[in-house]
Amino acid sequence: xxxxxxxxxxxxxxxxxxxxxxxxxxxxxxxxxxxxxxxxxxxxxxxxxxxxxxxxxxxxxxxxxxxxxxxxxxxxxxxxxxxxxxxxxxxxxxxxxxxxxxxxxxxxxxxxxxxxxxxxxxxxxxxxxxxxxxxxxxxxxxxxxxxxxxxxxxxxxxxxxxxxxxxxxxxxxxxxxxxxxxxxxxxxxxxxxxxxxxxxxxxxxxxxxxxxxxxxxxxxxxxxxxxxxxxxxxxxxxxxxxxxxxxxxxxxxxxxxxxxxxx
Numbered sequence: 001x002x003x004x005x006x007x008x009x010x011x012x013x014x015x016x017x018x019x020x021x022x023x024x025x026x027x028x029x030x031x032x033x034x035x036x037x038x039x040x041x042x043x044x045x046x047x048x049x050x051x052x053x054x055x056x057x058x059x060x061x062x063x064x065x066x067x068x069x070x071x072x073x074x075x076x077x078x079x080x081x082x083x084x085x086x087x088x089x090x091x092x093x094x095x096x097x098x099x100x101x102x103x104x105x106x107x108x109x110x111x112x113x114x115x116x117x118x119x120x121x122x123x124x125x126x127x128x129x130x131x132x133x134x135x136x137x138x139x140x141x142x143x144x145x146x147x148x149x150x151x152x153x154x155x156x157x158x159x160x161x162x163x164x165x166x167x168x169x170x171x172x173x174x175x176x177x178x179x180x181x182x183x184x185x186x187x188x189x190x191x192x193x194x195x196x197x198x199x200x201x202x203x204x205x206x207x208x209x210x211x212x213x214x215x216x217x218x219x220x221x222x223x224x225x226x227x228x229x230x231x232x233x234x235x236x237x238x239x240x241x242x243x244x245x246x247x248x249x250x251x252x253x254x255x256x257x258x259x260x261x262x263x
Contacts (some may be wrong), residue, residue: 004160007057010262011200011238014068015248019056024245029065036060037068037109037239041099044074053108061103063234068107071096077113079130081122089113090133108143109173109199109239110134111150113124114157117195121162138169146173146199172196176234177203177210177241180220190228192198197232202251202261203241212243215251219257226260 013032016039017025028034038060042045046053060066078098080086088151090178093110100108114175138145147158158172179189190197204218205211215222242248250263255263 009234012067012236013263014237014239016070016239019052019059021245022059025248026063027139028196028245028248029063030077034065035067035237036063036065037070037107038103038105039070039241041072042070042096047072047074051077057099057103064104066103066105068109068239069096069103069105071108071110073111073113076111077126077134078110078133079113079126079128081125084221090137093133093137094141097137097143100143101141106144107146107199109146109148109201112147112158112233113150114152114153114161116151116153116157119156122155125209127157127160127164130161131166132215134170135165135167138167143169145170147171147197148173148175148199148201149178149182149189150175152178154181155189158196159192162193172225173199173201175201175203175241176213176220176225177201177205177218180205181207181209181216186221186224186228190231194232198234198236200229200236200238200261201241202238212241212247214242214247214254215240216254222260226258229261 012035014035014037016037018040041056076089078086078089078093080089115121128146132239134145137229149158172193179186202215204213204220207219240248240251242251255261
């Protein structure tokens with residue numbers, strides 16, 4: 001396929017389709033020349049149903065649009081101090097990477113997983129353990145890994161993690177919607193993680209929950225987000241995260257109307 005980045009854009013634009021409404025998602029992808037970031041294979045309905053998982057995976061493979069995979073994230077913490085939980089989490093991460101390779105994806109996104117209200121020794125252990133794991137994982141699977149802010153209330157845990165990472169294929173996926181319900185400003189997130197941001201997730205909310213509203217329907221300051229992104233001056237994948245085709249279409253129209261993110 002001709003990815004969006006081939007049109008001179010500074011971003012490879014992606015959506016997160018769902019198998020149940022695959023024809024509608026595919027029509028949108030063809031019309032707008034969008035790639036896929038797969039999310040549903042990391043969700044419990046597919047993870048816990050082998051037949052459903054196989055059907056989804058087969059369709060994504062045939063689509064020839066998969067550029068990124070959202071790794072498993074439900075209760076996953078590869079830096080857990082509980083070694084049994086850590087081992088299971090790392091197994092899930094590896095499964096996500098192997099699935100990405102089967103589907104021809106180059107990128108895998110993992111949630112940061114750091115408990116947000118503990119620092120000190122807890123944060124030191126988590127950051128060191130995760131850094132060692134991600135460095136080895138990306139070497140083993142030869143993929144780009146992106147660590148996404150999710151439960152994080154400020155940039156410190158991810159900054160501590162990234163300061164320990166040695167492989168430049170491990171970078172940050174900044175989720176603008178998650179920033180909106182954090183305790184730190186959008187400017188602070190970009191400033192603290194500036195050197196590592198190489199991927200964006202776009203969704204909107206009211207500042208309370210990760211509700212994945214259409215862009216422009218919540219309280220995210222998209223003008224500011226666009227300006228801070230442009231200041232990075234780095235080509236990157238950008239995923240529009242919505243739960244339906246209609247909301248994705250609405251979000252695309254919003255970005256295009258205001259010329260945000262060069263869509």
